Amino acid sequence: MFALRLDPGDTVPGVGLAFTDRLGGRSQGSWSSLNLGRVGVDPAVHDNLEIVRRELGLRALIRVDQMHTTNVHVVHDAVDGQQCPEVEADALVTTEPDVGLLIRVADCVPVLFASEDGSVVGAAHAGRVGLLAGVLEATVETMRGLSPAPLRAWIGPHICGDCYEVPEPMRDAAAEILPATRATTTWGTPAIDLGAGADAQLTEMGVHVERHDRCTRTDPERFFSHRVDAAAGRQAGIVFCTGRVGESRKVGLG
Numbered sequence: 001m002f003a004l005r006l007d008p009g010d011t012v013p014g015v016g017l018a019f020t021d022r023l024g025g026r027s028q029g030s031w032s033s034l035n036l037g038r039v040g041v042d043p044a045v046h047d048n049l050e051i052v053r054r055e056l057g058l059r060a061l062i063r064v065d066q067m068h069t070t071n072v073h074v075v076h077d078a079v080d081g082q083q084c085p086e087v088e089a090d091a092l093v094t095t096e097p098d099v100g101l102l103i104r105v106a107d108c109v110p111v112l113f114a115s116e117d118g119s120v121v122g123a124a125h126a127g128r129v130g131l132l133a134g135v136l137e138a139t140v141e142t143m144r145g146l147s148p149a150p151l152r153a154w155i156g157p158h159i160c161g162d163c164y165e166v167p168e169p170m171r172d173a174a175a176e177i178l179p180a181t182r183a184t185t186t187w188g189t190p191a192i193d194l195g196a197g198a199d200a201q202l203t204e205m206g207v208h209v210e211r212h213d214r215c216t217r218t219d220p221e222r223f224f225s226h227r228v229d230a231a232a233g234r235q236a237g238i239v240f241c242t243g244r245v246g247e248s249r250k251v252g253l254g
């Protein structure tokens with residue numbers, strides 16, 4: 001179910017996060033099995049969201065209509081069952097406790113954020129278009145408006161720079177904006193390294209970055225990949241704060 005799961009207290013006090021994989025859900029066929037894509041297309045997505053929400057112990061999983069924009073949606077007053085507001089955005093930020101911010105991906109880069117005081121969390125969908133347009137910078141700026149504490153970011157599974165083949169003009173255009181993205185595939189053709197670009201951009205902004213970016217294209221048993229199958233499902237990055245910063249899994253020892 002999870003390629004990475006960090007419970008509150010594992011890293012940042014009062015913050016939990018996870019990157020899902022494709023295992024442990026109810027979807028069939030090319031969506032098998034933990035597809036967290038659009039509800040209207042695969043009828044099992046609703047069940048899959050419930051499986052993940054319960055596993056993480058959250059009130060709600062908030063999703064948006066991802067359009068490769070730099071729009072950041074700040075979630076206020078989330079209520080039970082509010083699964084999919086009709087908001088066009090590619091990043092989510094909240095200070096609401098126990099509300100999971102969910103970003104769907106299948107080769108694009110999921111980036112999760114938390115302030116080190118545990119008071120604000122964020123999630124961003126950084127594909128080529130959004131990354132170059134500045135969706136991560138917009139997320140960081142929004143979070144810094146809500147907490148003065150230093151920020152951390154976790155980069156999740158996505159297509160790697162050895163695999164993300166693009167036409168040469170596209171590679172050059174990306175490298176002009178973000179030089180760290182310049183890459184070459186293992187078979188010698190132009191490529192873009194989205195993870196390196198995200199890492200460089202966030203580090204430049206003073207954000208502490210952790211990379212958990214296994215390649216989605218070369219591990220089809222574990223991950224959905226749009227490059228492998230255009231009808232693929234979606235995995236997700238999810239982050240939440242508990243509002244209880246003194247709490248950790250080791251609380252019983254205190």
Ligand SMILES: [Zn+2]
Pocket residue numbers: 159160161162163164215216217218
């Ligand atoms: Zn790869």
